[in-house]
Amino acid sequence: MGDEFKLLKALATISATSSELAAVNQLITAEIGSADFLEEYDSLLFDILNTYRGLESILRPMVSVSSPEKFRQDFSSRFEWYANHYQAALSEARINAELTFEKYLQFRKRREVATGFPLLKHAFSRLHDFVDKWIDNDIWLAMTIDTLLKTLFRMLGELNTIQSRDPEDAFALYTSYMAGVLSYLDLIHQNLGQIEATRLPVKQTLSMTC
Template identity: 35%
Template sequence: MGVELKIVRELATVCVTASELAAIENLIKGELTKPAFVEQFDKMANSIKECYGVTTASLQIWLAMTTETEFCEKFDAAYTHHKATYLSISNRPRVASERAYLDYMLLREFKETQTAYPLLKLTFARLDEFIDKWITNDAWLAMSIENCVKMLYRFLTEVAELKQKDPTDAFTIYQALMVALRPYCTLLENDRKVPDKSVVTTEAV
């Protein structure tokens, strides 16, 4: 073991970006109501929120196993499925981020983004920095989600190996991480207002 802290840290980082996006969205849409502008803003925001959908979907099936009985009955099949799909899951945030950046560039063509009104000017600068650091150039959001998904796979592999020797100890270690992750997943679900059904089904067994 030893990857638990890294998984929680990456998930916490993802949560911070979701809260930042929600704050920016509330400020901008609270001041600007032109339908065409709002529609384009929503396209950009929803593309970013797909990243959060990937994150929560990759954890849902694991968070649902709350008893040792469920763990013993369901873990092996869930792990086999996850092993076959996690690499394709980890790439999806980058695809969504690339689409979000294109949507952002189209948003920037609206005259509303050039406002001199102090509140909006500061908020658009905040959005610019968010896109630059987390979505496009540095792509920290996609990188954090990829790290989270890949380290989760590493953790689950170690749990699977331990489960063959001592199911009770394996569940204890497993459940400790799930307890730590659950509050962050709840925060992500609260901040993410547009569910991606295609993502949610990815982890179905």
């Protein structure tokens, strides 16, 4: 499997996890209005969302070169920036996984999580699967991000080499790589926006009661 497909496969998987989290979040926040519950739930999501935000922040500068002129001017410096920062992004996902695990140990003890109400029971079962497989025991999310960022580093390095001798070919390859990346990245951004929209009223309510 070539790096091009490996990159998109990893990002497609990550975007799918963000879609699952957004869907589960919609169910839970629509059914439970307790400020006490939502405060702890908000804390549980905090580090997970930071993982997605960290991925966005490291990828956005690399997908936003929009013209051959900007590519010639900026790509080498952007690649250098990526080379200096992607290792920190790799470790951030693992740190966030550890923080989420500690919080989830307490969160799953809440009486709301043990509900027999079918809709919420289903939602909490999905949340458990998400945290257990993607965040905690198998840390698939962190491992997939690891694969993605390392694969992208290799691809960007090759593009940087090609650009030194043929900027036109390098830009053509760059656009073919990044078109797919951008669509999945936009989906992640959309899902984060949906989750943030449900978290904002909670923050406002808590600030008003302080």
